[in-house]
Amino acid sequence: MAAFPAILQSEWTKLRTVRSTVWTLGLAFVVTLGLGALICTLANNNFADFAPKNAPFDATGTAFAGIILGEIAMVVFGVLAVGNEYSSGMIRVSLAAVPQRATLLIGKAVVIALAAFAVSLATVFITFFTGQALLGGHSTEITEPHVLRAVFGAAGYLTMICLFSAGVTAMLHNQTLALGVLVPFFFLLSPILGAVPKVKTVAHYFPDYAGQRMLLVYQEHNQPFGPGAGFLICLTWTLAALAGGVLVLRTRDA
Amino acid sequence: MIELHGLTKRYGDTLAVDGLSFAVPRGVVTGFLGPNGAGKSTTMRMILDLDRPTAGRVTLDGRRYGQLAEPLRYIGALLEAKAVHPGRTARDHLLWMAQSNRIPTHRVDEVLELVGLSAVARKRSRGFSLGMSQRLGIASALLGNPEILMFDEPVNGLDPEGIVWIRTLMKGLAAEGRTVFVSSHLMSEMALTADHLVVIGRGRLLADLPMADFIKQNSRSAVRVRTPQPELLLDVLHRAGLHADPGPDGCYEVPDGDLAFLGELAADHRITLHELSPQQASLEEAFMQMTSESVEYHAGSARPVGPAGAAVDGSPAAPSAPPAPAWGSDWQARGKQKEN
Numbered sequence: 001m002a003a004f005p006a007i008l009q010s011e012w013t014k015l016r017t018v019r020s021t022v023w024t025l026g027l028a029f030v031v032t033l034g035l036g037a038l039i040c041t042l043a044n045n046n047f048a049d050f051a052p053k054n055a056p057f058d059a060t061g062t063a064f065a066g067i068i069l070g071e072i073a074m075v076v077f078g079v080l081a082v083g084n085e086y087s088s089g090m091i092r093v094s095l096a097a098v099p100q101r102a103t104l105l106i107g108k109a110v111v112i113a114l115a116a117f118a119v120s121l122a123t124v125f126i127t128f129f130t131g132q133a134l135l136g137g138h139s140t141e142i143t144e145p146h147v148l149r150a151v152f153g154a155a156g157y158l159t160m161i162c163l164f165s166a167g168v169t170a171m172l173h174n175q176t177l178a179l180g181v182l183v184p185f186f187f188l189l190s191p192i193l194g195a196v197p198k199v200k201t202v203a204h205y206f207p208d209y210a211g212q213r214m215l216l217v218y219q220e221h222n223q224p225f226g227p228g229a230g231f232l233i234c235l236t237w238t239l240a241a242l243a244g245g246v247l248v249l250r251t252r253d254a
Numbered sequence: 255m256i257e258l259h260g261l262t263k264r265y266g267d268t269l270a271v272d273g274l275s276f277a278v279p280r281g282v283v284t285g286f287l288g289p290n291g292a293g294k295s296t297t298m299r300m301i302l303d304l305d306r307p308t309a310g311r312v313t314l315d316g317r318r319y320g321q322l323a324e325p326l327r328y329i330g331a332l333l334e335a336k337a338v339h340p341g342r343t344a345r346d347h348l349l350w351m352a353q354s355n356r357i358p359t360h361r362v363d364e365v366l367e368l369v370g371l372s373a374v375a376r377k378r379s380r381g382f383s384l385g386m387s388q389r390l391g392i393a394s395a396l397l398g399n400p401e402i403l404m405f406d407e408p409v410n411g412l413d414p415e416g417i418v419w420i421r422t423l424m425k426g427l428a429a430e431g432r433t434v435f436v437s438s439h440l441m442s443e444m445a446l447t448a449d450h451l452v453v454i455g456r457g458r459l460l461a462d463l464p465m466a467d468f469i470k471q472n473s474r475s476a477v478r479v480r481t482p483q484p485e486l487l488l489d490v491l492h493r494a495g496l497h498a499d500p501g502p503d504g505c506y507e508v509p510d511g512d513l514a515f516l517g518e519l520a521a522d523h524r525i526t527l528h529e530l531s532p533q534q535a536s537l538e539e540a541f542m543q544m545t546s547e548s549v550e551y552h553a554g555s556a557r558p559v560g561p562a563g564a565a566v567d568g569s570p571a572a573p574s575a576p577p578a579p580a581w582g583s584d585w586q587a588r589g590k591q592k593e594n
Contacts, residue, residue, distance in 0.1 A: 003356060010354035017346035018339055089337035093394065096302050096331055097354045099320040253305040 007098055007107035015111055021080050025115065028073035028158070029123045035066030036127045040134035047138060059140035060150050060217045063131025067154060067215070070123065071208070074116060074158045075182050078165030081112045082245075083175020091173075092254050101249045105170055109163060109242055116162040120155040146217045153214030153227060157234065161186070164207050164238045170245025173252065207237035255280050256301060256402065256435060260310035263296050263457075270296045272457035273310065278402075278435045278450075283428045285448030285465070286437040289545050293457035294437040295333070298406050302331055314402070324355040329402040330395035335387035335411075340380035344371055344390050347379065348397060357398050365393040384411040392423070403427055405436040409443060421447050441541035445469070455545040472540030477511030479520070480504070480529035490523045507533060 015021055043050040043062050051057045085091040098104040128151050132139035142148055169178035186208055193203040203209060204224045213223070213230025225233075256278040263271040271293040278284050288294050299305040301312050303319035312319065314329060322328055338347050348362040366375045369389040374382070379390060388408060395403055405424070409417045424434050424447050438444050444451065444465070451468050453461040461468065478501055481487045491498050491508065498506040508516060513532055520527050 006354055006356050010350045013346065013350040013353055014339075014342075017343065017350070018341045020341060084339055084341075088339045089334055090339050092299070092302075092304050092333060093337050093351070094354075095304055096333075097326055097351050099303050099322065099325060251306075253299070 004103065004107060007104060008111055010097075011108045011111040012115075014108075015081060015115060018080075018084060020084070021077060024073050024077040024080060025119045028070045028077065029119060029126075031073060032064075032066040032070030032123050033127045033130060035069055036063045036131050037066075037134055039063075039065040040131040044134060044136050044138060055220065056218055057138060058217055059132060059135055059138055060128065060147050061215060062135065063128050064124070064150075064154055064215055066127065067158070067212075071158060071161050072183060072187060074120070074162040075165040075186055076179065077116065078112060078162035079169045079175055079178045079182060082108065082166045082169040083178055086169075086173050087175050095254050102246045105242070105246050105249055109166060112166050113159055113163055117155060117159040120158040123158070124151050124154040140217075144217075149227065150215050150217050153231070156231065157211040157214050160211055160234050160238045161208065164234075164241045167238065167241025167243075167245040171241065171248045173248065205233055207234050210234045210237075255315055255433070256404075257313045258297070258301075258310070259313070261297065261300060261307050261312060262309040263293070263300060263305060264308040270457050271300070271307075274454065274457065274459055275310075276452055276459060276462045278433060278452075280433050281428065281431050282449035283424050283434040283436060283447050284450040284452060285444035286435060286452050286454070287441060287444055287541065288437075288439065288454040288460075290439055292439075292454050292545070294439075294454065295406055296457075297454070298331070298333060298404060298437060301404065302329075302333075304333075324357075324398070326351065326355040326357065326398035326400065328398070328400050329404060330398055330400040331404040331406075332388075332391040332395045332408060333406045335384060335391045338379045338387065338390060341378055343376050343378055344382075344393075345375040347390065348394060351394055351397055355398055361397060361399070365396045368396065369393040385413060385416045388412060388416065388420075392420070400432075402433045402435070405434070407437055407439070409438070409440075417443075441538045442536070445537050453541070453544060460544055468540075469537065472535070472537055474509065474535050476507040476509045476533045476535075477513055477516055478505050478507050478529060478531045478533050479516060479527060480506075481520070481525055481527050483525050486523065487520070487525050490519060490525065494519060505529060 040063055047057075050062070085094055094104060095101060098107075128142070132141075140147055142151065165178070165182050168182060169175060172178045172181065190203060190206045190208050193199050194206075194209055196203075201224070210225075210230045211234035213225060214227045214234070216223070216227060219226060258274050258276055261271055261274040262269070274293075274297060286294055286297075296305060300307050301314075301319065303312075314322065319325060319329075345362060345366065348365065349359065351357075352359060352362050363372070363375070366372050369392050371386065371389055371393060374386065379387065382390065388411070392405070392408065395405065403424075405420075408420050408424075412420065421443075424436060428434050428449070436444075436447070448465050451461060451463055451465050452459070476499075479487065479498070480503075484504070484506065487506065488498060496508055496511065498508050501507040513530065517527070517530055520530070
């Protein structure tokens, strides 16, 4: 067996030495913070339009409004980190260097997870505090109930969506195809199905809807499940995608 | 040592590799020859455990590739030159490879120097020419200082200078006692570099022998004679106990004929000669004949010609081979014993 720390070091070098992966992580930070700050400013200036009628105003959720765009950047990062091996044919060099295929993909996933979680953590905390500063009198505190959990939940959600995408890319072994499946899924299909009656119940178990439950500060009555269940559902999707990726990588000719 | 045991690979209805069994001898350059589509690359991918065989197996000193702990330290391979992320620098590409097999980082700069890429080490490989990519691929094969090296068509797309460089490099690696296994579809190229020869066609083993033996068996020579009095000549040859094959444009070829003897014979019988020339069948032609049954894609009328009809244009051998007497004798002088 190749040494696991050696694989981690090698995968980290792969990740940091390509511009596209570094840039998508930067983009995730910029759009999450930028859109969040914009919405917070608008909300503060037109509070009457933004405040819900029968529920408390969610200052945390408002700051995280940019996550719907940030998660797309995270999806792209996950796809590129795995898929650029396939697009360049480098996967054969990687497998010649580390023929233990499951170990290779797990090592890659660990490095992607660490990078994504570090960037997500920085992104969500900076976004949260920036958003609260811009919300002025309508802001909340990190010490309020459920707020800290929601902030960590946002980082966990972004990381899991990124890893889910990485796993799907390994299953499809093609980065263009993976982008073509994942971006429309997260951007169009899941939100649309989530709005259709009856189909909605199924869409509630998709990784993005379930994962976003982790960001909720106030639980509404019509929620199908809470943050804990949402986390477990999203985690299951992520692990299943990675397991599928390992399975495909192990059985397929490179 | 690389050993193939009944290695078979089937893609749907096509049998790409068909029950291949041979061993790559240690410490020499082994040429792995076959026409395009013969299954050379598929075989090499199966050696590296990249493609899974339908049947049979490959062992490397008794182990499967997947059982090697740090494979780059044991076997280095160049499969495709462009299998590099275009946005990564040459140095970074070698760096991640080195780290994965715990190869010291200074080795990265050593191999870059060795292949002559030090000047572009920090350039992204996107802008590399095929020759530079090929050199980077060779650097990655040499990275772990392995005892076995495997190159798939390393001279493809290289300029003459690059071809000479690779040829010299492979001979140098074998001289250091390393095993070099190199595929090619050019017999003339292998005649210059390989000590041992493995020929496949349509995935089947056609030949497995020392290069010297192949040359001995296949470098048949003939003397071409052209005369306005063919009947007289054939009569004289027959009486001298010689056999002549009809050649192109009404000439005749005497297999293994002696130039001086035939000239004197003609003079003694006052036969006018318009041509008396030595003919050497090239190894390329011998190779083409060997594989002609198995070539997957024939190009129209370009059927291989036999040694008798060799060199229609009168040139003694394939253009890439050096002058005839020197090279044949040189290879035979090495007198390599059959390795297995």
